[in-house]
Amino acid sequence: MELLLILLYVAICIAIFKIFRIPVNEWSLSTAALGGLVGLSALLLTMNYNHPFSMNARIYYSVTPILPAVSGRVVDVPVVPNAPLKQGDVLFKIDPAPYKYRVDEKNAQLADAEQTVKELKAALDEAKAQTERAKSQFQLAQSNYDRQNALQSKGVASEATLETAKRDLDSSNQTFVAAQAVENQADLAYSANVNGTNTAVARLTAELGSAKYDLDQTTARAAGPGFVTQLALRPGMYVVPAPLRPVMVFVNTGSEDNKLTAAFQQNYLQRVTVGDDAEVAFDAVPGRVFRAKVQSVLNAIPAGEIQPSGSLIDPGALPGGGGRALVTINLAEKVSDYQIPLGSTALVAIYTEHMRDLSLLRKILLRIKSWQNYLFSEEHFEGGGH
Secondary structure (H helix, E strand, C coil), rough: HHHHHHHHHHHHHHHHHHHHHCCCHHHHHHHHHHHHHHHHHHHHHHHHHHCCCCEEEEECCCCEEEEECCEEEEEEEECCCCCCCCCCEEEEEEEEEEHHHHHHHHHHHHHHHHHHHHHHHHHHHHHHHHHHHHHHHHHHHHHHHHHHHHHHHHHCCCCCHHHHHHHHHHHHHHHHHHHHHHHHHHHHHHHHHCCCEEHHHHHHHHHHHHHHHHHHEEECCCCCHHHHHHHHCCCCEEECCCCCCEEEEEECEEEEEEEEEEEEEEHHHHHCCCEEEEEEEECCCCCCEEEEEEEEEECHHHHCCCCCCCCCCCCHHCCCCCCCCCEEEEEEECCCCCCCCCCCCCEEEEEECCCHHHHHHHHHHHEEEHHHCCCCCCCCCCCEEE
């Protein structure tokens, strides 16, 4: 950019010298050079401060490493590499047979546990009935003993009759106590529950839910819009949910996943605010400039990042340099008609509300830079020769 301005100034000086027939000598050349130095420096400083420019811009995107949630042999990979996917589309399938068997097993165990609960309820009802019968017999024996004791005190009943009533009372009391113990045991077995559900039923219900979840995980699906690239997974491969061993990489293409971010020198952003106009020139689209807006100015610089550790921070070990501030740019024009891959680089110019007249010069320089993208070449070397 500086070279372009210098060349433009030199051209203007040559034209002035010729039109006005100014003699070329050491004084006129020195005056032109000094005036150009001062003028261009002031122009560049003012333009850079009010309408900053960055050659360090790129479309950043997020990827999701796809790891299998369960282990098994892959039976189907219906996903097509680099084809657009939406949320819920199938990525790959694992043989579900072992997990279906486990679901069936847990269903059977749960049905057995529910039947056992019914049996426990029937046993409790039977124990309660036995207790009631034993209680009635005990009350009857108690009444008979009291009557015989009253008659014996009057000399009407014999001592042997009273002893027989006493034995019947003790026997019925023992039967009643035993029936109560059986009822308490049946009640404990039936009443063992969690939130009103039998413990065995609750445990098996949870295990069945876990088994169904594992069965559902045999089909891996896209969590959102995106595409899979460089696909190497094939049917027949055995996959396991091992850390750091993804089976494919999913590139997210949602609006919140892909950001055009430009890095500016810190002093360039003193007058930049959210909503300022901007323009973007992608290296991949020569000669085309896209309108944009400033979406956000990040309030952190990566150069100052620290992470917790067991040691004190050594300032001398931190990255050198001031670091660049990051600005997120939101494109205001449709770019889907152009082949702009994620990760593409770009030039970004921001136009603030200050010194608006200078923005015209910035726009001209940006377009000249964009036209320069037509000039490219790639040399191929093969076997050490051209």
